[in-house]
Amino acid sequence: MNAIGTIDELHIADWRRRVAALYGQVRGMQEPAQAWRHWCAARNRLFREHSASPLPPTTRAGFTGLAYYPYDPDLRLAVALTPLETVDAFAVDLGTDGRLDLRPLAQTDGLAGRLGGELTVYWLEAYGGGLFLPFCDASSGNTTYGGGRYLLDSIKGADLGMDGEALVLDFNFAYYPSCAYAPAWTCPLAPPENRLPVPVHAGERDGA
Numbered sequence: 001m002n003a004i005g006t007i008d009e010l011h012i013a014d015w016r017r018r019v020a021a022l023y024g025q026v027r028g029m030q031e032p033a034q035a036w037r038h039w040c041a042a043r044n045r046l047f048r049e050h051s052a053s054p055l056p057p058t059t060r061a062g063f064t065g066l067a068y069y070p071y072d073p074d075l076r077l078a079v080a081l082t083p084l085e086t087v088d089a090f091a092v093d094l095g096t097d098g099r100l101d102l103r104p105l106a107q108t109d110g111l112a113g114r115l116g117g118e119l120t121v122y123w124l125e126a127y128g129g130g131l132f133l134p135f136c137d138a139s140s141g142n143t144t145y146g147g148g149r150y151l152l153d154s155i156k157g158a159d160l161g162m163d164g165e166a167l168v169l170d171f172n173f174a175y176y177p178s179c180a181y182a183p184a185w186t187c188p189l190a191p192p193e194n195r196l197p198v199p200v201h202a203g204e205r206d207g208a
Contacts, residue, residue, distance in 0.1 A: 008051075015052035020157025022046075026173075027161045033071045036172050040068055043175075054178035054185055067207040071172050075202040078166035079110030081121060089125045100188050101125035102132060108169070116197040121152065121167070130154025133169070134177070134190035139199040143206055148190030149174040174203025 022042050029035035044065045047053045055063060089103035105123040112118055115137075124130040133152035140146050151169055152159055158175075160168040177187035 011050075011052040015046070015050055016156050018046060018050070023157050023159060032076055032170065032172075033073065036071050036170075039173060040066070054181040056182045056184070067205050069172075069201045069203060069205055072202045074114070075172055075200065076168070076170040077110060077114065078163040078168050079108045080166055081106035082109050084120070089123075102188065105131070108167070110166070111169070111196070115200065117195075119196070120191075120194050124154060126155075131159065132188070133194075134188065135174075135194050135196060136190045136192075137196040137198065137200040139201065139205075140195075143199070143201075144204070145176045145180040145206070147177060147180065147187070148194075149176055149203060171200050171202040174200065176204050 022039060025042075026035045026039050029038065044063075047055055047066065048060055048063045053060060083106050084104050087104040089101045101124075102122040103125050104120050106121045108118045108121065119133060119135050122132045122134075124132050131152045131154045132150075134148050134150050136148040137144075140148055150158065151171070151174055158173075160170055160173065162168060177189065178185040179187040179189075
């Protein structure tokens, strides 16, 4: 999740702080499409101006903005979670960043009717823990990053919260891992089983 020896750790901590604050603002907004527009604009500023931007410094000056599909209100879903019992954690190799242990925590219940399948939500087996939801879909490697996208990452505070007892999964907020922008970054990617059979035309995409 971090660059390999190229960015000061305090800058990375500030990046995470700002991303967490952004998601706090988004959760406090009543109109999802307006919240999404705010999220897109704020991410563009961070990518262009912040010292811990995933973009290589040589490309930031010409950066004009990330590409997204138009907002689709039908891809904002609130889903139940079915706990997964006695599932062992597995390690993800992050190169010089060491390893990240992920434990399958629960399976979504509410995506199949719209997206043809369900996804596994993982627990980060690290200090403090947290939720992590990477996924691939039929757009991966075509119009979106081949390694998949993220919906939840508690390490960075990327979380849209709950709607009662349901987990809010708004695919319009799906975003690329940092390694999509430069090889200096290492990221955990979506396991093969966390792939939706249909293209999800929402969230971040290739192009400018």
